Amino acid sequence: MPTNDDLSSGAGAPNPDVQRLEQVLGRLRSTTSAPSVGRIHANGLAAADGGVAPGTQYAGARFLGPALGAAAAIVLMVGLTWTDISRLLPPKKISGAAWDVAAASPAQVAPAPSCPETPTIRATPPPANNAGPLGEGPWWINTDRTLWMQSATGPWHTGYNQKNIMLKPAGVTPSISGTRIDAPAPPMEVKWVPQLRAEFQTMGLTFATEGCWKVTATAGDHQISFVTIVWPGP
Numbered sequence: 001m002p003t004n005d006d007l008s009s010g011a012g013a014p015n016p017d018v019q020r021l022e023q024v025l026g027r028l029r030s031t032t033s034a035p036s037v038g039r040i041h042a043n044g045l046a047a048a049d050g051g052v053a054p055g056t057q058y059a060g061a062r063f064l065g066p067a068l069g070a071a072a073a074i075v076l077m078v079g080l081t082w083t084d085i086s087r088l089l090p091p092k093k094i095s096g097a098a099w100d101v102a103a104a105s106p107a108q109v110a111p112a113p114s115c116p117e118t119p120t121i122r123a124t125p126p127p128a129n130n131a132g133p134l135g136e137g138p139w140w141i142n143t144d145r146t147l148w149m150q151s152a153t154g155p156w157h158t159g160y161n162q163k164n165i166m167l168k169p170a171g172v173t174p175s176i177s178g179t180r181i182d183a184p185a186p187p188m189e190v191k192w193v194p195q196l197r198a199e200f201q202t203m204g205l206t207f208a209t210e211g212c213w214k215v216t217a218t219a220g221d222h223q224i225s226f227v228t229i230v231w232p233g234p
Helices: 016-030 066-078 082-088
Strands: 008-010 148-151 159-167 174-180 189-191 200-207 211-219 222-230
Touching: 148 222, 174 200
Parallel strands: none
Antiparallel strands: 148 159, 159 200, 174 211, 189 200, 211 222
């Protein structure tokens, strides 16, 4: 009959294979509802401190199923390392968490952008004195609907955005500025010829970085201000 001496690889030194197997069993116990399983002798016999009589043959079906008994034999025979074993184990769940952090990938838990974007509006602007009919947008529109702005080429991105539109009252010269509000960045650059008499105005806008930007335009006593995301360049 084997004794506890069989667990030692030398005088007073525990068998490292047995220690690794005990760690595996501990992990498996924590992820199953099976009865408590004690330490296992190197020869496959249950130890007394596991609640099973000494010398009782370890039976997979009685505790964690036939697969565990076979796995224990394989571990001892082929000498799997702890790194090898840990890859086969289910991840531990963090109690009280909204999701299984151990199983989640960075892409799954990436936070959504926190930029408080101003919603655009689909509407048809009034006719301009120097342009044909314009579509329904989407547009950024001020409260009294005297200033309309649109990116004619889709969402803004870093670098130069060529085609942008402003509708304004005639007889006033517009101005426009842009500032990143979520991090330091150089101000938005504007390439245009501000029109006095024309109501339809175009401009090119350059953004130094992506991020959350606030754009403000004025024309006489009228003003429009909105917040939007500038995305990484194409």
